[in-house]
Structures are given as C-alpha cells and as structure tokens.
Amino acid sequence: MSVQGTILVLDGTSTNRIMLKVQLTAAWYHVVQAEKLHGLAGLLRRTRPDLVLVAQSLPDGSAADVKRMMAADPELADVPVVAIAPRSDKAARLQALSDGLDDVLTAPFKDTLLLARIRSLLRARADTQELQLGNGSHPIGFAESAAVSIAPPKSAHVAILTHGSGTGVLWQSALSGRSRHNLSAHRASNMRALLSGPVPDAILIELGTGTAGLNTLADLKSRGATRHTVLIAVLEDEDTAMACEALDRGADAVCMGGFCADEVQLHLENQIARKVRRDQMRASLKRGLAESWVDPLTGLHNRRYAMQAMDQMARQPSRSGYGFVVMLADLDHFKTINDRFGHVSGDRVLAEAARRMKHTVGAAGFVARIGGEEFMIGLPDSSPAAAMELAKTLRDCICEAPFSLPDTSAPVPVTISIGLAAPDAPLPRSEPVERLLKSADTALYAAKKAGRNQVRIRQTAA
Template sequence: MTARVLIVDDVPTNVKLLEARLSNAYFDVITAKDGPSALELLRSSLPDIVLLDVMMPGMNGFEVCKKIKSDPKTCHIPVVMVTALSETKDRIQGLEAGADDFLTKPINDKALLARVRNLTRVKMMMDAWRQRSETFEKLGLDISLPELCKEDTGKAKVLLVEDNPHSAAHIRETLVEAEGDDVTIVADGVAAMAALRDVAFELVILSLDLANEDALRLVAQIRASEELRSLAILVLVEEHDEEMLAQAFEVGVHDYLVRPLEKSELLLRSRTQIRHSRYQKRLSSDYQNSLALAVTDSLTGIYNRRYLENHLPRLLEDSLQQEKNLIVMLIDIDRFKDVNDRFGHVAGDHALKEVAARIRANVRSFDLVARLGGDEFVVVMPDCSLPFVRATVERVRAAVSGQPIFMPGENEGSTITVSIGVAQVQGQEDMPEALLKRADLAMYKAKAAGRNKAWVADNDDGDQECSA
C-alpha cells in the first residue's frame, strides 16, 4: 500500500530525515515549510496524510490543523502532529484542533510507519465510499455527500474489554456522564465476541494488558469477521510500549490511549472514532439505498455495466492525478454455454451468482466488482502493485475452480473455471475504453492458452501468463 505524505516543518533537517524514512518505505513524499504553503498543497496535491510540526513561526501546527479539519474538502485527511512536546495538555490541545495522532521527537521508525500505514488504510476505505457517492450524484441519483466534521458523536454504543474493575468503572463513568454513551463491560475475548454478535457496537475499547488473554488475537478475530471488519477499535496501552503499539496497528487497531488515562483525551479520541464510524455508516447507508435504483446487477447483486462505465473514468482520473497504479481484471466464465445447455438457464443464473460471490469475497472491500454482461465480470483495483495483483488474480481463479458449484436439483457439483485478463494503466493519455480492451485481449490469450488461466498484459516484460 502506497500513499502520498505531506510533511510540514520549518526545519530542513527534520524534513529530510522524515522524507528519507518514508521514501525508503515506498511512500510518495511532498513537503511544505510553513502553514500557508501546506494549506495550498493540500488543495492542489491531494495528500493521503499530513505529518505536521507543532512549533512553526507564524501559523503554528495547531492553527494549521484547525483549518484543515474545518474545511469540508480536507477534513477527512488524517493529521499526525509531530512534536517535542510530550505533556498530556499538549496532546489534548492537538486533539481539540482535530489531530488524529501524535509522534513525539525523537521519532521511532516503527511507530512512524505503523501510524502512517494505519491512518492511510482508514482513509483509503473512506475515499472509496466518497468516490462511490460522488458517482451516484453524477448518475443523477438523489444523494448528497455528508460532511465528516458535522457528524454527531453522542450516545454511542461502546464495548469495553477490560479485566481491571477500577479502570473499567472509571472509563464507563467518563463516557456515560460526558456523552451519554451506552457502555457494555466484558473481561475477556469470549465474552467480547459474544457481545459483538448480539449488539451493533460503534466502538471497541480494548485493554492490551488483559491478564489471561492475548488482546491482539482478539483484534485479529474481530478483523477476520466480515461484519466487524470496519469496526473502530481503540486500545489502552502502557506508556513507552511502542513495540506492542506497532503490532496493534499492524493487526488493525484504529487508535490508542496511554495509561494512566486522562479524561479529556479519552473523550476526544473516542469521539474521533465515533465520528469516523458514523460517517462511514452514513456513506454506506446512502450507498445501499441508492444501489437498488440503477447501479446494481439484479441477478448477482454486484455493480452493473452502467455503474462501471460511469465510475471507471473517475478512478482512472484519480490514479493519473495521484500517480498511482490502477489495475483492471476482466473475468470470463469458461464454456458457460455448456452450463446453460446441460442444466438450463435457472442453473446458469445460479452459477453466475455463485461466481460473482466468490470474486467479491477474494478482492479488497474497496475494489470495484461489476458484471459487464452475460458471463463477463470486471474488477477494478486502485493503488496496488502488479505482484499484489498477481496474487489476487490467482486467489480469484482458484476460488472459482477450487470448489464445485451445486446446481438446483443436482446432487453432484459441477466444476466451473474462469479465464482472466489483466491490464494496468499506461501513462497519462490512457483511456477507460483502452484499458478494458487490453484486459479483454489478455483474457482471450488466457483462453487460448487452455482456459482456467490468467494472463497479464502491460508488464515490463510484455504479455505473460501468471497462473495455472
């Protein structure tokens, strides 16, 4: 996963140090030496995350952060305050300004990369929803894009996983008195998973030092569940335990609080997560309500050709503007006519639905999956490397052919295979139609090579078979 990082600092040495660390980790780095130039770059260069120094002449970091978070066009961009100030009051001032996280100088490399990757991952999901909503508006559907900064954050449903009764009572009292939250307390992972199955919580607050529990394993369990994958998780960590915190970010934690807990910081960090959770839920709800109007395939439930033709140009434009890769995967069911001839069209429809479900389950949640028509499907994958795509293509191909599909009224399953063509963006003049055409030609090469195969076009070595 790559991202564009804006570093804002008036000290050239600090900028060069951060730039070197992030560039070595394959991030695209842009820089600004003061607040006004940073605000200009935000509008023109569309960074994915901002690393913002606090102590700058003229407009300090807190003032810059407030301006970023008060602008509807930029308030969704994560801001990490970089500071030599380590007092709790300084963190609270930053959170009140809208900061998403803090890094204290001297900066630990693992902490830096963990925070940047975590916040970038969250922003990519939010961007995908925002882009879909904007596409709906272009299609003339009755939907408006909500503003993150205007989301209400009170009376949230919170699950607190804490085996220290005194700490649990303190946290519950703070959230209930200040925000009217509905707080459920459990002491272990088994009880937590049971509660999550029964109640639609908006936030999980999890202690990382449970006495008889691997808290990170619980995070992994939550992230493995399709229904809970985007649930906000805020962890409680001991001071200076950067190693544990880095691991927590790697498995999917959103934010953290350092013990001993300070009430104001608890409230500010929990409200940030609630705000993001409700914003994403609102976008998802708008998306689901509008989907049935015109942009889903009535048989498979995935996007239809109309949506693909309207949304692919937007994804391509963003890819070219941000200088990120974009991959198109065209998938065609092998010998589908034989399925219809042998089992009938009802069985053929069943096979199409099952293949669509297997494709959807084996790509990222924000990848675009659409039915082009007949027995052809398209997957559009923004911001990913060709090696990552090769692994995804093989996973999709194997998922379709690896398990038989049981047709209605048939006791024995039938093996269905697909041929897949892959193409990637080729320069600033590339067009959606040309991208789809190259993927289509690659798909036919996969069929010519024997079917149940994938073929990649446009790589540096020319066209190349990549599976089976």
C-alpha cells in the same frame, strides 16, 4: 492517492523536516516539505497529499490551523492530519486531539511507530476514498459532500473490554462523567457476551503483555459484524512494539502509558464522528446500488436488472429438471388510456398493473418494467405448462378487475397480452440472451394479432 503515497511534512525547523523525509523516503513514500502556513493552500492543491505530518506549532500558525484549512476544501477534508507534539507534553497532545487532529505523535518517536500510524491512517482513508468513488460515480446514490460536517449520534454504544472486571468498572466510571455515550464493561475472557448483543459503535480494549489482546483486535477487525466498529487500544506502558502491532492488527487509535480518561474520550469522539460519516456514505452507496435496479414509478425491477437476471437464469442448470421461461407482457391500447385520461392516470394504471403482477408471480420469479407499458417476467425452474397457467392468471388479474382512476365516473377496463419463450435447455455461453427475448417478442406479437388479451408461447431449442 499516488502509487507511493504522498506525505506532506510541515515544520518550521529544517532538521525536523529532513529527519522525517529520511524516515519516510526509506519506507517508499513520496515526501513534500513546507515550513509555514503561508503559501500552503497552493501547495496542497498542487501536491494533493495523502497524509500531513505537521508540527503543533508553526512560525505563523498551528497544526489546528492546518486541519481547519484542509477541512474547508472538499478535496482534502478526508486527508489525515497528524500533529507532532513536544516531548512529554500531555496537555499539548490532548489539545491536538481536541482540535480534531487525526492523531498525535510525541517527539522523539521511533520509525516503527511513525510508519505504523501512517499505515493505519492511510488504510482508513483508502476505505473512505472507495466509498466516495462509489457514491460519486453512481447515477443515483450520491454521498454527502466531503465538506459537509456530520455530527456523531447523541449517544453511541461503547463497550469496554478489560482483563479484569474491576478495571472495566473503573474505566467506565471515569468515562461516564465525560462521555455522552452508553458505556458497558465486559471481561476479555467473555467475548461471547460482547458479540451476542447489539454491535457496539466502539470498543475500548485493554492490551496486556501477551498476545491475547492483539489477537482480539485482529478477530474483531475480521468479523463482518464488527469490521467497521471503532477499536481503541490502551497500553499500560510506552511499549512501541506493542503499539505498532496493535495498529497493524486493526486498532483505529492507540493510547500509550496507561488509561487516561481525557485522551480516551477525545479519541472516542473523533473516531465515532468519522465512523458516522463512513457509515452514512456506505448506506448512501448501498441505497444507490439498490435504486439503480428499480423502476421508480412502479417499484418493480428495471430493464438493467431484468437483462442481467435473465442472462444468469439462462446459463444455470435447472435444479428441478425443468427449464426456465421468459415472458414479455404489454398493456393493450395503453396510448389510448394516456390520450383519453392523461399521463397521471396512465401512471396509475402502470403502478396498479405492476402491483397485481408482482403479487401474482410472488416468489416464483421476478417482474420487471422494461419499457413504457412493457414488462418482463422471468421464471426459473418452470415447465412450459406451468408457465402458461401463470401467464393466464397474470392476464386475468389485469382484465377481470377494471382500474379506478381519478376524475372518471366508472372504472376503466384494461387488458394485457403476453408472449412466452421456453427454451428446452440452458443457453451456451456463446448464445446471446437477446435471442430468447426475440422469441418472446414474436409470441407477444402473435398474442396481439390474435385479438389482444391473449397468451401465446414459443418453445425454442437452445
């Protein structure tokens, strides 16, 4: 997205293009113009617009053709396409929504409504782009390709929020014959009932002449639970000012001129499909972030997590009056296990050792695998004496029960050596945490030198 935002205006009538360019340029958007489908693919690749305004009918095609062309390009699939329909042509407006257009404007329209719809769509696209960037740049959690079509759920939860219960019942009845979604009606005065149950996938909101409905929109968009819920506002008349305010306060779509079941249903289908896509991208990003901190073999935290956790632990003042302790643990003669029984068996030893250590440490701290057979244990608010006892318990949980391996006639004994570093105060900001690890590594070397299956501690001054 450019700094200004690039908008492609596509219309076969030059006066329409000029009028839109004047309106959009005055609002600091960069405008690119075209008049037909021919040559459009190359123009799209060169300009990479952030939004497309297209007349519903073109000299050699339609707005639906433009949408299909862009949907086929992974780099353009998320770019909003807004159709400009003829005046008072309800059928054309519904057809555009049925064709998957992101929104429809009926000419002539006011500058304020045009710009409000553009702002709303560009905000939604910016959210999608952030999710794509987070997924695409991450080493593990990749999002679906932009070109992949993700079907909406068979049945979403749609809440209807109206001023009177009778209106809600009428809207629910009108939609029930068209919609595959679960519908529930609520009075606007009883928001507690709506928010106390499962979070709806979409909320249909009746806006009256006052500000109550607008305030409800802003409230729902600001809440963590409903921030990603689709919000569709229904206005009784053609109130442009109210429609603009609704879009700026968080409505994903606005239906003007009263409730129209067909139009509302089309908006629901389109918006819920987009929500499903963003939700899956968001889940993929969260999953990727979580996996980036985890060692896939053992399920423990990895070195990346351990280093950041240790740095944070080392800088924080103690809550209990005790300091913190870092341990480095190394399975003894692990290479011999790999050489004798194979790497598959070696992996089983690592996984079982990790399970035992994680169970032993529990909530007292964290356990991470930071190398082949090397582990780090971090204990916040722990005295050296308590840490030594836990280290001995860790040693015993490994050595006291031999490891069962495939294709072996008897369980295999395994031991572990552990070195501890126990600073007497939090580290200053200028002190690298690697110094602590070096102290723990020195203690680990002493445990190995003492015959292995040992625990040694090295207390250090901060």
